[in-house]
Amino acid sequence: MNPNYTLVAERASHQCEYCHAPELVFNFPFEIEHITPLSKQGADSQENLALxxxxxxxxxxxxxxxxxxxxxxxxxxxxxxxDLWGNHFQVN
Ligand SMILES: [Zn+2]
Known part of the structure; x- marks a missing residue:
């Protein structure tokens, strides 16, 4: 497991930071991803990690x-x- 998992997951309240799906429903840990990919010169820092x-x-x-x-x-x-999630996504 990613060593930053606990920090990133708690910061995200155990929800996917993109679709807001709750991790608990999936019954397995979500992934830690780089918001700006390393291949695009993104940093390997906690600020650049998302659940x-x-x-x-x-x-x-x-x-x-x-x-x-x-x-x-x-x-x-x-x-x-x-960005603010509500400015980018809409739940119908
Ligand atoms: Zn998602």
Whole structure:
């Protein structure tokens, strides 16, 4: 297990920092991922680590942006340390 797991998981209240799925429901620990990937010069620091469910971590991969299908423009992904979740996501 990642040595930063306890700190990152407690900071995230044991919820995926991207989709807010509760870790408890999945019955196994979520993954510790680098918000800015190491391959994109992200730091291996606690500030750059986020708790992510398997689905979010796989979809994000080593990317920090994607193409918005509505505008067909490149947009930066949600950043758990810089952005407010409610400004980026909507639950219907
Ligand atoms: Zn998730």
């Amino acid at each position: 992510a469910c398997r689905s979010c971590n796989l979809r994000k991969g080593n990317r920090v942006s994607g193409v918005d299908p509505d505008s067909n423009t490149s947009v930066r992904f949600f950043h758990p340390r810089q």
